[in-house]
Amino acid sequence: MGRAASVEDEVIYARLAEVFRANGYAGASLSALSEAVGLQRASLYHRFPSGKHGMAAAVLTSMEANFDTILRPLVTAPDVADGVAEMARRLALGYRDGRLACVLDTMTLAGAPDDIKAQAGRLARTWVRAMADAAVRAGVGEEDALGRARAALVRIEGALVVARVLDDRSVFTQALGELPDLLTR
Amino acid sequence: MGRAASVEDEVIYARLAEVFRANGYAGASLSALSEAVGLQRASLYHRFPSGKHGMAAAVLTSMEANFDTILRPLVTAPDVADGVAEMARRLALGYRDGRLACVLDTMTLAGAPDDIKAQAGRLARTWVRAMADAAVRAGVGEEDALGRARAALVRIEGALVVARVLDDRSVFTQALGELPDLLTR
DNA sequence: GTCTATATTTGGATAGAC
DNA sequence: GTCTATCCAAATATAGAC
Numbered sequence: 001m002g003r004a005a006s007v008e009d010e011v012i013y014a015r016l017a018e019v020f021r022a023n024g025y026a027g028a029s030l031s032a033l034s035e036a037v038g039l040q041r042a043s044l045y046h047r048f049p050s051g052k053h054g055m056a057a058a059v060l061t062s063m064e065a066n067f068d069t070i071l072r073p074l075v076t077a078p079d080v081a082d083g084v085a086e087m088a089r090r091l092a093l094g095y096r097d098g099r100l101a102c103v104l105d106t107m108t109l110a111g112a113p114d115d116i117k118a119q120a121g122r123l124a125r126t127w128v129r130a131m132a133d134a135a136v137r138a139g140v141g142e143e144d145a146l147g148r149a150r151a152a153l154v155r156i157e158g159a160l161v162v163a164r165v166l167d168d169r170s171v172f173t174q175a176l177g178e179l180p181d182l183l184t185r
Numbered sequence: 186m187g188r189a190a191s192v193e194d195e196v197i198y199a200r201l202a203e204v205f206r207a208n209g210y211a212g213a214s215l216s217a218l219s220e221a222v223g224l225q226r227a228s229l230y231h232r233f234p235s236g237k238h239g240m241a242a243a244v245l246t247s248m249e250a251n252f253d254t255i256l257r258p259l260v261t262a263p264d265v266a267d268g269v270a271e272m273a274r275r276l277a278l279g280y281r282d283g284r285l286a287c288v289l290d291t292m293t294l295a296g297a298p299d300d301i302k303a304q305a306g307r308l309a310r311t312w313v314r315a316m317a318d319a320a321v322r323a324g325v326g327e328e329d330a331l332g333r334a335r336a337a338l339v340r341i342e343g344a345l346v347v348a349r350v351l352d353d354r355s356v357f358t359q360a361l362g363e364l365p366d367l368l369t370r
Numbered sequence: 371g372t373c374t375a376t377a378t379t380t381g382g383a384t385a386g387a388c
Numbered sequence: 389g390t391c392t393a394t395c396c397a398a399a400t401a402t403a404g405a406c
Binding site: 026157171 | 207208209210211212286287289290291293294295296302305306309310313332335338339340341342343344346347349350351352356359360
């Protein structure tokens with residue numbers, strides 16, 4: 001083994017994510033990423049030989065793992081609506097009650113490489129699938145469930161945008177509150 | 186009068202808007218803006234002495250005017266639901282059926298100057314106000330109307346994000362279809 | 371693994387000719 | 389009003405010492 005890393009991988013991903021989600025792919029500069037992580041630019045290139053592109057890919061991959069945690073209640077909760085409510089609580093935490101933007105939104109603008117957009121797309125599909133499955137378990141028909149799951153994602157992403165634009169977090173909180181009924185009733 | 190402009194102001198605003206809405210404020214480079222407009226960078230600076238910042242401000246101001254056209258049916262239609270449906274048709278046109286992003290989303294990311302974000306916020310508030318007024322005219326209570334108008338904006342913005350991320354325009358089309366009921370029932 | 375130093379390109383912006 | 393030419397700062401990325 002060589003020299004130990006001064007910053008843990010998962011900590012790096014989390015700090016990179018802060019910059020990417022707030023500024024988007026194009027808007028996230030190496031200087032900002034470097035400062036957020038607490039490593040010089042050259043050190044970041046040692047961790048991510050393919051540069052910014054590799055950092056963005058790593059952030060999304062790490063986020064995929066985090067989503068497992070956020071989505072787990074959808075599967076494990078005895079009552080589906082309770083599971084959705086628990087997912088909503090975890091989302092509130094992850095998005096800091098609507099103060100933070102979503103990478104699905106900001107990392108899919110025109111400046112991003114195609115495979116990063118594709119990775120974000122897969123992440124979104126995983127999320128929709130998980131919500132649709134939960135709806136089915138609540139007795140909703142398969143076709144209808146998929147539509148409701150997409151509607152849920154629409155409300156989450158839309159609420160994040162509107163909360164930011166109107167500078168009013170309550171929009172997000174309210175959208176989260178509607179999710180259990182939306183997915184199970 | 187001096188020399189005539191080779192490109193009309195409104196044409197310039199529209200082409201600048203294409204770049205800003207797709208790439209966000211930070212992601213919109215002078216080269217890209219210049220190429221889209223068909224004028225050299227220096228020529229753009231002659232039109233907009235305050236540079237990129239002035240271009241963004243002009244785009245939002247021009248968009249405010251365009252919104253008058255989009256929102257007019259809310260006021261003029263004898264039946265409110267019909268008016269909302271007509272607004273939705275105009276939105277479908279403006280957002281190219283969900284293929285284009287919204288400046289309210291992309292121009293309010295971290296890289297944008299504060300007054301640009303503020304201008305976007307005013308634009309959003311105008312929009313919400315117009316939809317809320319329409320809801321009131323349809324018999325909805327004032328308090329409830331404001332909530333529904335915000336919900337409508339949430340669905341529009343969210344649908345644009347999700348349509349882009351999932352690469353599926355139907356999400357946007359469907360969200361537009363729900364607006365008349367959402368605002369008047 | 372992290373750093374300083376540097377190469378190279380692109381970014382935003384200005385000067386001055388036409 | 390538009391252009392070419394140019395300036396300077398910031399961007400991404402690499403080289404090599406420690």
